[in-house]
Amino acid sequence: MASIKDVAAEAGVSVATVSRVLNDHPSVSDDARTRVRAAVATLGYRPNAVARSLRTDQTRTLGLVISDVMNPYFTELARSVEEAARALGYSVIIGNADERPELQDHHVRTLLDRRIDGLLVSPTDGGSPLMLEAARAGTPMVFVDRWIPGVDVPVVRADGRAAIRDLVAHLCGLGHRRVAIIAGPAATTTGSERVQAFREALAEYGVPLPDAYIGQGDFQAESGRRVTEGFLDLPEPPEVVFATDNLMALGALDAVRARGLRVPCDIALAAFDDIPWFVHTDPPITAIAQPTGELGRAAVRALIDRIEGRPPQSVTLPARLVVRRSCGEHPDPPHPLSPVQRSTS
Amino acid sequence: MASIKDVAAEAGVSVATVSRVLNDHPSVSDDARTRVRAAVATLGYRPNAVARSLRTDQTRTLGLVISDVMNPYFTELARSVEEAARALGYSVIIGNADERPELQDHHVRTLLDRRIDGLLVSPTDGGSPLMLEAARAGTPMVFVDRWIPGVDVPVVRADGRAAIRDLVAHLCGLGHRRVAIIAGPAATTTGSERVQAFREALAEYGVPLPDAYIGQGDFQAESGRRVTEGFLDLPEPPEVVFATDNLMALGALDAVRARGLRVPCDIALAAFDDIPWFVHTDPPITAIAQPTGELGRAAVRALIDRIEGRPPQSVTLPARLVVRRSCGEHPDPPHPLSPVQRSTS
DNA sequence: CCTCCTCGTGGAATCGATTACACGACTGCG
DNA sequence: CGCAGTCGTGTAATCGATTCCACGAGGAGG
Numbered sequence: 001m002a003s004i005k006d007v008a009a010e011a012g013v014s015v016a017t018v019s020r021v022l023n024d025h026p027s028v029s030d031d032a033r034t035r036v037r038a039a040v041a042t043l044g045y046r047p048n049a050v051a052r053s054l055r056t057d058q059t060r061t062l063g064l065v066i067s068d069v070m071n072p073y074f075t076e077l078a079r080s081v082e083e084a085a086r087a088l089g090y091s092v093i094i095g096n097a098d099e100r101p102e103l104q105d106h107h108v109r110t111l112l113d114r115r116i117d118g119l120l121v122s123p124t125d126g127g128s129p130l131m132l133e134a135a136r137a138g139t140p141m142v143f144v145d146r147w148i149p150g151v152d153v154p155v156v157r158a159d160g161r162a163a164i165r166d167l168v169a170h171l172c173g174l175g176h177r178r179v180a181i182i183a184g185p186a187a188t189t190t191g192s193e194r195v196q197a198f199r200e201a202l203a204e205y206g207v208p209l210p211d212a213y214i215g216q217g218d219f220q221a222e223s224g225r226r227v228t229e230g231f232l233d234l235p236e237p238p239e240v241v242f243a244t245d246n247l248m249a250l251g252a253l254d255a256v257r258a259r260g261l262r263v264p265c266d267i268a269l270a271a272f273d274d275i276p277w278f279v280h281t282d283p284p285i286t287a288i289a290q291p292t293g294e295l296g297r298a299a300v301r302a303l304i305d306r307i308e309g310r311p312p313q314s315v316t317l318p319a320r321l322v323v324r325r326s327c328g329e330h331p332d333p334p335h336p337l338s339p340v341q342r343s344t345s
Numbered sequence: 346m347a348s349i350k351d352v353a354a355e356a357g358v359s360v361a362t363v364s365r366v367l368n369d370h371p372s373v374s375d376d377a378r379t380r381v382r383a384a385v386a387t388l389g390y391r392p393n394a395v396a397r398s399l400r401t402d403q404t405r406t407l408g409l410v411i412s413d414v415m416n417p418y419f420t421e422l423a424r425s426v427e428e429a430a431r432a433l434g435y436s437v438i439i440g441n442a443d444e445r446p447e448l449q450d451h452h453v454r455t456l457l458d459r460r461i462d463g464l465l466v467s468p469t470d471g472g473s474p475l476m477l478e479a480a481r482a483g484t485p486m487v488f489v490d491r492w493i494p495g496v497d498v499p500v501v502r503a504d505g506r507a508a509i510r511d512l513v514a515h516l517c518g519l520g521h522r523r524v525a526i527i528a529g530p531a532a533t534t535t536g537s538e539r540v541q542a543f544r545e546a547l548a549e550y551g552v553p554l555p556d557a558y559i560g561q562g563d564f565q566a567e568s569g570r571r572v573t574e575g576f577l578d579l580p581e582p583p584e585v586v587f588a589t590d591n592l593m594a595l596g597a598l599d600a601v602r603a604r605g606l607r608v609p610c611d612i613a614l615a616a617f618d619d620i621p622w623f624v625h626t627d628p629p630i631t632a633i634a635q636p637t638g639e640l641g642r643a644a645v646r647a648l649i650d651r652i653e654g655r656p657p658q659s660v661t662l663p664a665r666l667v668v669r670r671s672c673g674e675h676p677d678p679p680h681p682l683s684p685v686q687r688s689t690s
Numbered sequence: 691c692c693t694c695c696t697c698g699t700g701g702a703a704t705c706g707a708t709t710a711c712a713c714g715a716c717t718g719c720g
Numbered sequence: 721c722g723c724a725g726t727c728g729t730g731t732a733a734t735c736g737a738t739t740c741c742a743c744g745a746g747g748a749g750g
Contacts, residue, residue, distance in 0.1 A: 001482075003706055014730045019708060027728060044478070049458040050398045051706035054735050059395070075420055082441060091455055093438050096427060110436055113394040133389075137346075221621070253625055276566070280598050282627030348736055359700045364738060374698060396736030399705050695748080703740085710733085717726080 002043040010039035022047060053115065061091045062303060063111035064120045065104055067146070067188075068219065069096040071247055072275040073292060074122070077145065080296030081120060088304055090117070099185075099219055101125040108134065118303045122146045126187040140306040144299040146188045154312045156299040158290040158319045160190075160272060161197040166321040167270055167288060168201035171240055174328045176268060180213035180238035182227045182248045191219070194244040194272060213238055217248045224251025232259055232267075240268040240327060246275050249285060268327040284324035291317050347388040355384035367392060398460065406436045407648060408456035409465045410449055412491070412533075413564065414441040416592050417620040418637060419467070422490065425641030426465060433649055435462070444530075444564055446470040453479065463648045467491045471532040485651040489644040491533045499657045501644040503635040503664040505535075505617060506542040511666040512615055512633060513546035516585055519673050521613060525558035525583035527572045527593045536564075539589040539617055558583055562593045569596025577604055577612075585613040585672060591620050594630060613672040629669035636662045 004022075008015045013032055020028045021036040028036075039045070053059045062085050066074045082092045093116065095107025104124045108131055111119060118140035121131065127148040135141050135153050147155040171179060181198050184191030199209045212234060215227030224243055228251065231238055243249035249271035256267055263269050263283055271278070274289035298315040306312035349367075353360045358377050365373045366381040373381075384390070398404045407430050411419045427437045438461065440452025449469045453476055456464060463485035466476065472493040480486050480498050492500040516524060526543050529536030544554045557579060560572030569588055573596065576583055588594035594616035601612055608614050608628055616623070619634035643660040651657035 005706080015707080016709075016730060016732095017728085020729090023708080025709095027726095029728060032728080046454075046458055048399075048460060048706050049455075050395055050404070050460050051735090052708080053395045054393075054399050054737085055706080055708045057735075069420055069424055070417075072415075072417075075414055079414055079441060086451075091438075093436075096424060106431075109391070110394075113391055115393060115395050250621065250625065257625075276595065277622040277626070280595065280602075280627065281622070281625045350736080360737080361700060361702095361739075362698085365699090368738080370739095372696095372698060377698080393736050396705090397738075399707085400736080400738045402705075691750105693748100693750085695746100697744105697746090699743085699745105701740105701742085704738085705736105708734085710731105712731080713729085715727085715729105717724100719724090720722090 001048075002045045003048065004045075006043055007036065007039045007045050010043060011035040057115075058117055059115055060089060061093060061114070061116045062118050062120060062300070063093050063095065063107075063114075063116040065095040065097055065107050065111070066122050067097050067099050067104075067124045068247075069094070069098075071219070071245065071273075072277070073246060073273040073290065074145075076275075076292045077122075077296050080293040081144075081300055084297040084300035085304075088300065090300075090304065097124045099124050101128055104128065105130050112139065118142070118307045120144050120299055120303055123148050123188070125185075127151070140303060142299055142303040142306065142312065144295060146190050149189065154302050154306070154314045156295055156302055156315045157190075157317075158295060159316045160194060160288055160290075160319040161201075163288040163319040163321045164194065164197040165201040165204075167242070167286070168198065168205060168207075170286070170321065170323060171268070171270070171327060172205045172207065174268070176239045176327070177207055178213070178236065178238045179207065179209070179240040179242065180215065180231050181209070182215045182217045182224055182241060182243045182252065184217060184219045184244050184248075186216075188219075191244065198242060217244070219245045219247060221247045221251035221254070224248030225255045226251070228252040228255035232256075232261075237267070240270065242270045242272075244272045246271050246273040246278070246287070249287075253281065253285075263326050264328040270327055274322050278322075278324065281326075283326050285326040286324045287322050288319050289322050290319045346393075347390045348393065349390075351388055352381065352384045352390050355388060356380040402460075403462055404460055405434060406438060406459070406461045407463050407465060407645070408438050408440065408452075408459075408461040410440040410442055410452050410456070411467050412442050412444050412449075412469050413592075414439070414443075416564070416590065416618075417622070418591060418618040418635065419490075421637045422467075422641050425638040426489075426645055429642040429645035430649075433645065435645075435649065442469045444469050446473055449473065450475050457484065463487070463652045465489050465644055465648055468493050468533070470530075472496070485648060487644055487648040487651065487657065489640060491535050494534065499647050499651070499659045501640055501647055501660045502535075502662075503640060504661050505539060505633055505635075505664040506546075508633040508664040508666045509539065509542040510546040510549075512587070512631070513543065513550060513552075515631070515666065515668060516613070516615070516672060517550045517552065519613070521584045521672070522552055523558070523581065523583045524552065524554070524585040524587065525560065525576050526554070527560045527562045527569055527586060527588045527597065529562060529564045529589050529593075531561075533564075536589065543587060562589070564590045564592060566592045566596035566599070569593030570600045571596070573597040573600035577601075577606075582612070585615065587615045587617075589617045591616050591618040591623070591632070594632075598626065598630075608671050609673040615672055619667050623669065626671075628671050630671040631669045632667050633664050634667050635664045 004015050004018050008018045021033050085092045097104035105128050122145040141153045143155045183195045186192050202209050217223035217227050243252050271287045274287040278285040278287050302312040349360050349363050353363045363381050430437045442449035450473050467490040486498045488500045528540045531537050547554050562568035562572050588597050616632045619632035623630040623632050647657040
C-alpha cells in the first residue's frame with residue numbers, strides 16, 4: 001500500500017508538503033497542491049490512520065460498551081450513537097458485554113488499548129475497578145442508560161418513574177390488585193430504580209408489593225421465563241406481571257403460553273422498553289417507551305463535548321407509557337374499534 | 346499514560362528487554378523478567394495498540410460491514426462473528442450500511458484506512474468499485490450471506506432453495522394457488538435468488554407467478570407495507586404473501602392489520618429469516634430459518650484462514666422451514682409425518 | 691590458556707504520519 | 721540598493737512500539 005513517501009516522490013515534493021496538502025494547511029502553492037492531488041489520485045493513496053493516530057494522539061473513535069446487542073433497545077441505541085458520531089466525524093467501536101462483567105471488562109480494556117478518544121458505557125454491573133480506574137485516570141467517559149453511582153461521569157438516561165406511575169394508574173384502573181414485577185439485576189441502576197418506582201407508585205394506590213411478587217431476573221429472556229413460572233406456581237398467582245425489560249417480557253410470554261394460559265384474560269403483561277415487535281405480538285404489549293434515538297444523540301454530544309474540552313452535561317429524558325391490549329381492555333373503551341397503539345402521556 | 350520507556354526506566358532495563366518480556370520472547374533472564382513485570386504492575390502499563398500496529402503492520406482486527414443492524418438476523422450474525430473472532434484473539438469493528446451503498450462505501454473506506462487485517466462483507470449492492478478494488482488489491486475478504494458475483498472472494502452463506510421448495514410444498518398442500526412474493530433488491534444475490542427459487546418451485550406445482558404478484562421491496566419494513574398494500578388493491582389479491590426477509594414481513598403484517606384483515610384467514614404470510622419474535626406474533630409466523638451462528642463462525646474461520654495464509658474456503662449451509670400458523674392449518678389434522686419441522690410454541 | 695559458542699542485553703533503525711524550525715526566494719518599503 | 725517581512729518548502733524530531741545487530745560475559749572444549 002502506498003505511503004506518504006511514495007506520494008511525495010511521485011509529486012516531486014517532500015513528505016511535509018504532502019502532509020500539508022492532505023490537512024488543508026494554507027501555506028502550500030497551488031502548483032504543489034495540484035501535483036500532490038494528482039499523485040494521490042494516480043497512486044490511490046489513502047493516509048494510514050494508524051500512523052496518524054500515533055502521531056496526533058487521537059483516533060477520532062468512540063468506544064461504546066453495551067450490555068446486550070441482541071436486545072433491540074440496545075441495538076437501536078447503538079445505531080443512533082453511530083449515526084450521531086459519524087455526523088461529527090467520529091467512528092464507533094461497539095463492544096457487547098452480554099450482561100457479563102468480565103466480558104465488559106475485556107471490551108473496555110481493548111478499547112482503552114486502542115486509545116479511543118472517549119468511552120460510552122452502559123454498565124453491566126455496579127462498577128468494575130477497571131472502569132473506575134479509567135474514569136479517574138481522565139479517560140473521557142459518559143454513562144448511557146445505566147450508570148455507576150458515586151463516579152464523576154455524566155449520565156444520559158431516560159427517567160421511567162413518571163411512566164411507571166402512569167402504568168400503575170392504568171393497571172389499577174383496570175382493577176388489578178395482585179401485581180408482580182420481574183426485576184433486573186440489583187447491581188444495575190435501571191434494575192433497582194424500576195422496582196423502586198413501581199413499589200412507590202403502587203403504594204399510592206394502597207396496593208402492596210409482597211416479596212413473593214418480586215422476581216429476580218437478569219434482563220435476559222430465559223430469566224423472564226423462569227421467574228414467571230415461579231409466579232404461576234404460587235398458591236395465589238399475580239394478575240399482572242411487569243417485566244422490566246423487553247427480553248424478560250418475551251420470556252414471560254413464553255412461560256404463560258407454555259401453561260396454556262392467555263394474555264390478558266388469564267394474566268396481564270407489561271414491559272419496560274418498547275420495540276416494534278410489541279405491536280404484533282399476541283396480544284400487542286403495553287410498554288414503556290424510551291426516546292432511544294434522542295438518548296444516543298445526547299450521549300454522543302456529551303462525550304464529544306468532554307473530549308473537545310467543553311463542559312459535558314448529564315441529560316435525563318422522560319419515558320412514556322404506550323398502552324396496548326396486554327393488560328386488558330378499559331371497562332369504558334373509548335374507541336372499541338381501534339386495535340393498537342394508543343399512547344397516554 | 347505510561348509508555349514502554351517509563352517501564353524500562355522503572356525496571357532499570359532497556360525498552361528492548363521490556364518488549365521481549367511483553368511478547369514472551371525466550372531470551373530474557375528471570376531476574377529481568379520479574380523486574381519488568383513488577384514495573385508493569387506498579388505503573389499500570391498497557392501497551393499502545395496503535396504503536397504496535399504501526400510497527401507490526403497488523404491490527405488483529407476484523408471489519409464487518411452488514412446491511413442493516415436493526416434486522417435481527419444481522420444482529421445475530423454480528424454477535425456470532427464477534428464471538429468467534431474474540432475466541433481467536435481478534436476484535437471486530439462493525440459498520441452498518443443501512444442498505445445504503447454510499448454508507449457501505451464509507452465504512453469500507455474507514456475500515457481500510459484503519460488497516461484492519463480482514464473484511465467481512467454482506468454487500469448492499471451489486472458491487473461498489475471500492476470493494477472490487479480492495480479485493481483486487483489483496484485485502485483479505487470474505488462475503489457473508491450476500492455476495493458479488495464474478496469476484497474471487499470466498500462466500501459463506503445459507504442456501505435457501507431447498508427450504509423454499511418445502512415452503513411451496515406447504516403452501517400448495519394448504520390449497521393456495523395465488524401466491525405473491527415481496528422481493529429484495531435485485532442487486533443483492535439473496536434478493537434475486539429467493540425470487541428465482543420461489544418461481545421454480547411454484548412451477549413444479551404448475552402454479553404461475555405473475556408479475557403483478559412480484560413486489561419490489563428493499564429489505565426494510567416500510568417497503569413490505571407498501572408492496573402489500575399494492576397486492577391488496579389488486580382486483581384479485583393473492584392468498585399468500587411471502588416476504589423475503591423478516592423486516593418486510595413485519596411491514597406486510599402492518600399493512601394487513603391496517604385493512605382490518607386477519608392472518609391467515611384472509612391472507613397467509615410467510616417470511617425468510619426466522620427470529621425469536623415470530624413465535625409470539627399473532628399468529629406465529631411460518632419462516633425459513635438460517636443457521637446464523639454457524640454462518641458467523643464459518644465466515645470468521647474462512648477470513649482468518651485467508652489472513653494467516655491458509656487457503657480459505659467457501660461454505661454453504663442449508664436453511665430450513667419452520668412451520669407455524671400464519672399460512673393456515675393443514676386440512677388433515679395433526680399429521681406427524683410431515684417432512685418439515687414443526688415448532689412448539 | 692585461548693578460542694568459540696551461547697546467552698542476555700542494549701543501541702538504533704523502522705513503521706507512516708505530523709509539525710517545529712530553518713532556510714532561500716521574493717516582495718515592498720525606506 | 722539594502723533590509724525586513726512573507727511565503728513556500730524541506731529537514732529532521734517525534735509518537736510507542738518491534739526487531740536486527742553488535743557486544744560483553746561466561747562456560748565448554750581443545
